[in-house]
Amino acid sequence: MLLEVLALCGYGLWMLLGLALALGIYSAGRGDALVPLALGCVFVSAGLLAACLRLRVMPEWHGWRIGAAHRPTREALLALATYLPMLGLAGLVRGDEAFWATRLLSMALMFCSLSCLVTSAYGYRTRRLACQAGVAMQLPVSRVLSAWYGGGLWLWVCVIFQANLTGDAVEPWPWAIGLLLMAMLLGLVDGLGWQSLREPSLGQYRQRAYGLQSRRFLAAVLIWAVPCLSLLLVPVFPAGRWLSLGAASACVVGKSLELWLYDFALTRFALSQSAAQEER
Structure with missing residues (x-):
């Protein structure tokens, strides 16, 4: 659960940072967004690292058992795709934050993080609560x-x-x-x-x-x-x-x-x- 909460904080950090950069209300200092981007990456990647090492605390990552003869789930593919706008944004935030590409990648990071949170919540309901999904309607x-x-x-x-x-x-x-x-x-x-x-x-x-x-x-x-x-x-x-x-x-x-x-x-x-x- 600790790794899951860290992932929630990481995606939330990326969402809020992406929103702030897209609206142009974040700090105008060169590279100030690199720190929250890196911190969010550490939080999100903690579960992925544990799954890659096949630790008992994290046997699967977004429904995907890494290293087994299974293809990545859609949920895991979306989580991996979220790294792309994050890396692109990390390469642009040291420049002009009003640049259109920076704004575009900020919005992409925000929507990818939001989509990953929603799909992971529904995936959890599917894997664990298929027979009583109505009990956890508020989960997403x-x-x-x-x-x-x-x-x-x-x-x-x-x-x-x-x-x-x-x-x-x-x-x-x-x-x-x-x-x-x-x-x-x-x-x-x-x-x-x-x-x-x-x-x-x-x-x-x-x-x-x-x-x-x-x-x-x-x-x-x-x-x-x-x-x-x-x-x-x-x-x-x-x-x-x-x-x-x-x-x-x-x-x-x-x-x-x-x-x-x-x-x-x-x-x-x-x-x-x-x-x-x-x-x-």
Whole structure:
């Protein structure tokens, strides 16, 4: 789950950076976009590297078992294709950011990252939730919002650290307001997802899901409480940039824990449904 969350943050980072470059509102410094591009590449490639090494923590990458006698899935091909606009953009951001090719590649990177997030969410539903896809109807929206929120936190880290190195002033409140709104939307969507596991029609599984939800408190603190508090405290403290790094790291840990709990809950639900069908 940690590698999956890192991939979400990487694609979210690329999406927001591509949008900012396409609109011409990102930093005009030469090469300032290279840092978030590289950081996103590290996050996205962590799962690919683990799959190439055939580690047990990541046996497949977007449904593709690398090294086995299988062709890459469409989901994996799209994920690989997302590297192309990223590499092209990395070669152009050191020039004039108003160049039409830079804007075009920025839009391509944004749409490829978004498409990869949506297809991976549907692929997960197909592989793991084919019989109960209705329980996870909000999964694609949740993944996209998680990517925006996590990627936004890491982009904020890049911006504030680069600003402190160059001496440029950064207005923190627009970032804080935008990320707080993303946190609110993500909390609403994820809450609906957990609420679907508490429907009366689920019978005895309702109690199990409730027990899992009670353990989401720590994950919620790491995902929402710590980052939101840090966003408000960054302008107050002289070394506030370190709070932004702690907020982004806490979000990764908390989201990994929450995804593990949610995946465990859905797995138990699938087992209970299978047992009920066998009894019938």
